[in-house]
Amino acid sequence: MRTLAISSILGLVAFSSLAFASEDQIELKQGPGREAVMANCVMCHSLDMIQINSPFLKRGQWEATVNKMRKVMGAPISDDDTAKIVAYLSKYYGID
Numbered sequence: 001m002r003t004l005a006i007s008s009i010l011g012l013v014a015f016s017s018l019a020f021a022s023e024d025q026i027e028l029k030q031g032p033g034r035e036a037v038m039a040n041c042v043m044c045h046s047l048d049m050i051q052i053n054s055p056f057l058k059r060g061q062w063e064a065t066v067n068k069m070r071k072v073m074g075a076p077i078s079d080d081d082t083a084k085i086v087a088y089l090s091k092y093y094g095i096d
């Protein structure tokens, strides 16, 4: 019982620090496609999702992530913007 209470408190703390992370602390690298990311990727979570994941994702994985946001999460992103976003993230935040 006690373990359950502690882990739910920890969960709450982790959640609130994410929710209150100020958007203007997150500065994406300048480059073509940046606007498309800023317009389409902040609806559901902060842009730090991109920075947190950038050490792990290669070009194809960014593409899969953006497609997952569209198909699984239901993000309303056009094909045109998707291409720009994948190109931008692969170039500036990919590991290959």
Ligand code: HEC
Pocket (backbone or CB within 6 Å): 037, 040, 041, 042, 043, 044, 045, 049, 050, 053, 065, 066, 068, 069, 073, 074, 075, 076, 077, 085
């Ligand atoms: C419709 C809501 C929504 C939009 C819009 C959205 N995401 Fe997400 N994203 C989520 C949710 C929900 C999660 C957490 C789900 C999970 O844990 O897999 C997530 C998780 C992530 C992750 C963590 C890795 C992963 O696969 O779960 C990354 C990276 C990410 N999003 C990037 C993006 C990018 C880049 C965009 C813009 C193209 C974007 N998101 C737009 C809902 C969204």
